[in-house]
Amino acid sequence: MRQATPVAGRCGLGDHDRRLQGxxxxxxxxxxxxxxxxxxxxxxxxxxxxxxxAPLRALGGFDIAVEEGEFLSIVGPSGCGKxxxxxxxxxxxxxxxxxxxxxxxxxxxxxxxxxMVFQEFGLLPWRTVQHNIELGLELxxxxxxxxxxxxxxxxxxxxxxxxxxxxxxxxxGGMKQRVGLARALATDPDVLLMDEPFAALDAQTRDLxxxxxxxIWREARKTVLxxxxxxxxxxxxxxxVVVMSKRPGRAKKVFAIDLPRPREYxxxxxxxxxxxxxxxxxxxxxxxxA
Amino acid sequence: xxxxxxxxxxxxxxxxxxxxxxxxxxLFFAAWQAIFLFVPFNPLFISKPSLIAAxxxxxxxxxxxxxDLAVSAVPFFIGLAAAVIVGVxxxxxxxxxxxxxxxxxxxxxxxxxxxxxxxxxxxxxFFGVGVSGKAVIVFVLAVxxxxxxxxxxxxxxxxxxxxxxxxxxxxxWDLYRMVIFPSVLPxxxxxxxxxxxxxxxxxxxxxxxxxxxxxxxxxxxxxDIFALDRMFGCILVVMVxxxxxxxxxxxxxxxxxxxxxxx
Amino acid sequence: xxxxxxxxxxxxxxxxxxxxxxxxxxxRIEPAAWGAGSFLVLLLVWQFVPYFVPLKPGTRLxxxxxxxxxxxxxxxxxxxxxxxxxxxxxTAFAIGLAIAIVVGLPLGILIGRSSLLNAMFDPFITAFNAxxxxxxxxxxxxxxxxxxxxxxxxxFIGALFPLLINTYEGxxxxxxxxxxxxxxxxxxxWxxxxxxxxxNALPFIVVGLRLAIGRAVLGxxxxxxxxxxxxxxxVMVRAASGFQVDxxxxxxxxxxxxxxxxTGLVKLVEDRMTRWRPEHVNAP
Numbered sequence: 001m002r003q004a005t006p007v008a009g010r011c012g013l014g015d016h017d018r019r020l021q022g023x024x025x026x027x028x029x030x031x032x033x034x035x036x037x038x039x040x041x042x043x044x045x046x047x048x049x050x051x052x053x054a055p056l057r058a059l060g061g062f063d064i065a066v067e068e069g070e071f072l073s074i075v076g077p078s079g080c081g082k083x084x085x086x087x088x089x090x091x092x093x094x095x096x097x098x099x100x101x102x103x104x105x106x107x108x109x110x111x112x113x114x115x116m117v118f119q120e121f122g123l124l125p126w127r128t129v130q131h132n133i134e135l136g137l138e139l140x141x142x143x144x145x146x147x148x149x150x151x152x153x154x155x156x157x158x159x160x161x162x163x164x165x166x167x168x169x170x171x172x173g174g175m176k177q178r179v180g181l182a183r184a185l186a187t188d189p190d191v192l193l194m195d196e197p198f199a200a201l202d203a204q205t206r207d208l209x210x211x212x213x214x215x216i217w218r219e220a221r222k223t224v225l226x227x228x229x230x231x232x233x234x235x236x237x238x239x240x241v242v243v244m245s246k247r248p249g250r251a252k253k254v255f256a257i258d259l260p261r262p263r264e265y266x267x268x269x270x271x272x273x274x275x276x277x278x279x280x281x282x283x284x285x286x287x288x289x290a
Numbered sequence: 291x292x293x294x295x296x297x298x299x300x301x302x303x304x305x306x307x308x309x310x311x312x313x314x315x316x317l318f319f320a321a322w323q324a325i326f327l328f329v330p331f332n333p334l335f336i337s338k339p340s341l342i343a344a345x346x347x348x349x350x351x352x353x354x355x356x357x358d359l360a361v362s363a364v365p366f367f368i369g370l371a372a373a374v375i376v377g378v379x380x381x382x383x384x385x386x387x388x389x390x391x392x393x394x395x396x397x398x399x400x401x402x403x404x405x406x407x408x409x410x411x412x413x414x415x416f417f418g419v420g421v422s423g424k425a426v427i428v429f430v431l432a433v434x435x436x437x438x439x440x441x442x443x444x445x446x447x448x449x450x451x452x453x454x455x456x457x458x459x460x461x462x463w464d465l466y467r468m469v470i471f472p473s474v475l476p477x478x479x480x481x482x483x484x485x486x487x488x489x490x491x492x493x494x495x496x497x498x499x500x501x502x503x504x505x506x507x508x509x510x511x512x513x514d515i516f517a518l519d520r521m522f523g524c525i526l527v528v529m530v531x532x533x534x535x536x537x538x539x540x541x542x543x544x545x546x547x548x549x550x551x552x553x
Numbered sequence: 554x555x556x557x558x559x560x561x562x563x564x565x566x567x568x569x570x571x572x573x574x575x576x577x578x579x580x581r582i583e584p585a586a587w588g589a590g591s592f593l594v595l596l597l598v599w600q601f602v603p604y605f606v607p608l609k610p611g612t613r614l615x616x617x618x619x620x621x622x623x624x625x626x627x628x629x630x631x632x633x634x635x636x637x638x639x640x641x642x643x644t645a646f647a648i649g650l651a652i653a654i655v656v657g658l659p660l661g662i663l664i665g666r667s668s669l670l671n672a673m674f675d676p677f678i679t680a681f682n683a684x685x686x687x688x689x690x691x692x693x694x695x696x697x698x699x700x701x702x703x704x705x706x707x708x709f710i711g712a713l714f715p716l717l718i719n720t721y722e723g724x725x726x727x728x729x730x731x732x733x734x735x736x737x738x739x740x741x742x743w744x745x746x747x748x749x750x751x752x753n754a755l756p757f758i759v760v761g762l763r764l765a766i767g768r769a770v771l772g773x774x775x776x777x778x779x780x781x782x783x784x785x786x787x788v789m790v791r792a793a794s795g796f797q798v799d800x801x802x803x804x805x806x807x808x809x810x811x812x813x814x815x816t817g818l819v820k821l822v823e824d825r826m827t828r829w830r831p832e833h834v835n836a837p
Contacts, residue, residue, distance in 0.1 A: 392587030404809030
């Protein structure tokens with residue numbers, strides 16, 4: 001069974017904070033009631049056993065439930081197993097115990113209903129932008145004309161028109177990640193998994209890409225599972241934010257982000273935004289081992 | 291953290307690669323020995339490990355092996371030393387003075403790419419079949435790796451590190467001591483690995499041509515008189531020496547320059 | 554202070570060759586000019602040594618000048634005396650190299666993808682790679698006789714290991730991230746090899762091929778010195794013992810030229826194949 005969400009408001013908080021947290025809890029409970037359990041992780045545990053080194057417990061009973069169409073972010077300290085969990089959802093890694101369900105069915109391996117956007121882009125350097133975008137379709141044996149049509153449409157969607165025949169080394173970091181996003185969208189997955197996709201970009205490019213991602217998300221209407229270590233980014237983008245504990249990772253607390261959409265950049269300087277940021281930071285900071 | 295420190299991988303997991311490798315080698319020799327239980331053994335055509343071992347014991351007991359090795363070692367080390375003394379400074383100058391580099395780089399590339407061993411007959415005739423002839427062949431083959439790597443090493447010196455040292459008040463000598471030597475040295479050690487391999491070829495070429503002693507001469511003479519057990523023995527000895535030298539240098543590289551580990 | 558400034562200039566010059574976009578014509582052709590100049594100087598000095606340095610009669614026997622070498626080479630080309638031995642040598646080279654490629658590439662990929670095979674083959678690869686192939690020549694002559702096949706065997710052993718080791722390194726170097734990317738799109742082992750492992754290993758394989766060509770030429774030369782009755786190497790040894798120094802140098806030039814030509818061709822293919830690489834990333 002799904003474990004109860006950890007209770008909020010343990011540590012000394014101001015009145016305002018407590019009220020806010022109460023609201024968060026209420027929203028959560030509402031959601032749990034009508035939750036379809038689109039993606040559900042139940043008590044997921046995983047230990048890495050690298051040869052010649054001590055084993056590493058990455059996940060220790062991680063619980064999560066993602067709604068259909070939701071934008072959910074996972075934040076946590078470095079090495080808490082956030083990326084590991086994405087790999088489990090993607091089907092590249094199998095957990096030692098617990099299970100991850102999608103549509104109520106356990107995930108057996110990679111499938112075209114999920115696609116990942118990788119932190120280091122993961123573009124094949126010997127392929128042009130167009131052929132990188134076509135990769136997933138090619139592996140699904142989609143005919144060439146159809147692949148090309150999809151790639152052409154996506155190149156426009158991610159704002160890379162005119163760069164189809166460029167090689168990755170000719171692109172900037174932001175452009176590379178646009179290709180990564182287009183490639184993930186090409187197979188028309190239901191779920192986008194994003195593993196710190198903007199971490200390798202400079203701050204301004206990151207801000208721009210976040211806005212772009214929200215625009216594309218509005219158009220493409222995917223469920224997004226987004227891993228980041230940036231609190232700002234998580235709040236700005238998400239419907240809910242899950243804070244993870246340090247390794248072995250568990251869900252420490254879930255925050256609902258009830259900020260209006262569409263979101264503008266100015267939203268980041270509102271008191272509501274900053275209250276949430278402080279709240280999440282206070283939850284997160286005990287887990288950070290400097 | 292504590293729980294991770296206590297868990298140690300098992301012995302088999304730690305040394306899996308070495309154990310498997312050793313196992314494969316033993317398996318190879320065992321199969322070699324055993325195969326003659328099924329196929330007829332012709333001592334004029336092939337040998338087997340038991341006979342090779344006996345032959346080696348003989349060669350060691352009589353002192354012939356060590357004598358031949360000592361004879362081969364002299365030109366080997368003289369030629370290598372000369373190659374270091376000439377090659378390293380030349381390479382450094384080529385790297386440090388761009389015009390010298392421009393002038394000599396194509397020349398050196400052509401020399402390095404050509405099979406200079408083809409000059410061996412000439413060198414043997416000119417310098418004689420003794421130590422000097424062999425040492426010259428060793429030098430000619432071994433000098434280019436040193437030139438090229440010293441050159442590359444100087445070119446790889448990091449401008450940023452030079453600025454760092456200078457900003458901390460370092461003078462010319464400090465630059466050499468703290469940046470330039472440490473960054474060139476690994477290149478030179480790496481080149482010695484290549485040079486050793488080429489020097490071994492050189493010694494063998496020299497001794498195959500015309501010699502009356504030395505390990506190369508021993509191999510070719512045992513071949514001529516169909517003493518295959520001793521011939522295989524000497525070949526194995528050369529293989530062991532080659533592996534020990536190159537792997538030894540590799541080990542020394544890792545030990546001396548731990549910051550350069552590629553993994 | 555002056556000292557550090559010159560040092561600065563020198564250091565800047567180290568990396569400077571490819572830095573400035575607006576370079577004068579001279580700056581651009583300077584390296585090539587110095588290179589060509591040094592060649593010319595070397596040839597001239599060599600040519601005119603006999604006019605300045607009195608050579609002892611014994612030494613003169615071993616001495617030649619570039620013009621005589623060129624004349625001899627030309628003579629060998631037009632008279633046809635070059636072609637038959639060169640054909641013999643080229644045959645051994647081509648067969649040996651071809652077998653090395655056919656064996657080395659698949660084996661390298663296999664060993665690169667399987668840690669068990671890797672562990673078991675490693676001692677043998679290390680040993681054979683470190684050992685000069687020449688030590689096997691007397692044995693191979695005994696087994697295969699004096700002639701084509703002992704040469705082919707030496708060429709094969711020499712060329713196999715650079716190919717094998719570089720293929721293996723290239724496969725092992727396969728980018729974990731890219732492998733995960735294609736796996737996440739449902740790729741099987743064959744797709745992984747096709748889409749990531751082989752393209753990724755290609756630059757390594759090409760470097761291996763260049764090394765293999767060098768070693769193959771070396772193998773031909775050396776095995777013809779000792780274990781053959783025809784071929785360009787044989788011509789050279791005979792010429793050396795007959796004090797025809799021009800012929801030895803002419804042979805050397807032919808071998809060097811072939812070696813450079815072949816590696817140049819490989820480089821050309823490599824450049825075409827690796828258009829996707831940023832310019833300053835060179836194969837290891």
